[in-house]
Amino acid sequence: MAEEIPVIAIDGPGGSGKGVITYKLAAHLGFHILDSGALYRIIGLAARNHSVELDGEPALAELARTLDVRFEPTQDPEAPLRIMLEGADVTKALRTDDAARDASRVAPLAKVRESIGALQHSFRQFPGLVADGRDMGTVVFTDAVVKIYLTASAEARAERRYNQLKDKDIGVNLHDLFESIQARDERDMKRAVAPLKPAQDAYVIDSTALDIDQVFALVLSAVQEKLAAVKDKLG
Numbered sequence: 001m002a003e004e005i006p007v008i009a010i011d012g013p014g015g016s017g018k019g020v021i022t023y024k025l026a027a028h029l030g031f032h033i034l035d036s037g038a039l040y041r042i043i044g045l046a047a048r049n050h051s052v053e054l055d056g057e058p059a060l061a062e063l064a065r066t067l068d069v070r071f072e073p074t075q076d077p078e079a080p081l082r083i084m085l086e087g088a089d090v091t092k093a094l095r096t097d098d099a100a101r102d103a104s105r106v107a108p109l110a111k112v113r114e115s116i117g118a119l120q121h122s123f124r125q126f127p128g129l130v131a132d133g134r135d136m137g138t139v140v141f142t143d144a145v146v147k148i149y150l151t152a153s154a155e156a157r158a159e160r161r162y163n164q165l166k167d168k169d170i171g172v173n174l175h176d177l178f179e180s181i182q183a184r185d186e187r188d189m190k191r192a193v194a195p196l197k198p199a200q201d202a203y204v205i206d207s208t209a210l211d212i213d214q215v216f217a218l219v220l221s222a223v224q225e226k227l228a229a230v231k232d233k234l235g
């Protein structure tokens with residue numbers, strides 16, 4: 001039964017390091033990955049491809065329900081899955097700030113969220129799942145065995161993104177990045193449906209002053225403790 005398959009929910013705002021932690025944790029445990037943010041990004045992109053308005057709820061919900069999307073594993077921690085939409089590799093196109101902004105515009109629509117419920121649950125496969133998003137622990141997998149809420153100050157997140165883009169020779173302005181992160185936080189936290197917030201039983205980790213190895217060590221010890229407790233309970 002699906003309920004017996006352990007889920008580790010990793011929620012938090014954009015740029016908090018969820019993606020890399022999800023990848024490292026899944027690789028360490030041999031678990032599957034659900035990048036739920038990618039699903040909202042895909043819906044935004046599909047909407048653009050099919051000239052559907054980003055606030056047209058019924059049309060978007062229909063588009064989301066019938067997405068022709070495939071996820072193929074890669075060895076790249078920054079893009080652990082290759083994403084194919086209608087036969088085209090859209091992995092890179094989905095990582096842009098425009099795609100993030102479009103995702104956060106379609107994400108508040110209840111019918112759109114409902115449409116991808118079953119798709120999200122289909123990622124729950126043996127031996128387990130690490131699910132990355134905004135509402136993994138609060139809405140989609142409320143029975144997750146471990147819930148992590150990973151956060152960092154908006155300044156630190158903007159600076160990380162700035163350095164990532166600079167390394168790739170992509171010219172950006174730190175202040176613009178900071179403003180777009182703040183605007184997305186605001187949309188994600190203040191929406192009526194599935195707002196971004198820590199689950200009541202989440203471990204909250206603030207990574208502002210931590211590097212990725214320190215965050216991973218904290219997450220892994222929380223996960224191992226919980227998984228061991230579950231094993232003991234099952235005998």
Ligand code: C5P
Nearest residue numbers: 014036037038040103104107133134135
């Ligand atoms: O995590 P990522 O940056 O890819 O998410 C893009 C956007 O998709 C978020 O800003 C949010 O609006 C939306 N999202 C969501 N629920 C999730 C994952 C992402 O609403 N579980």
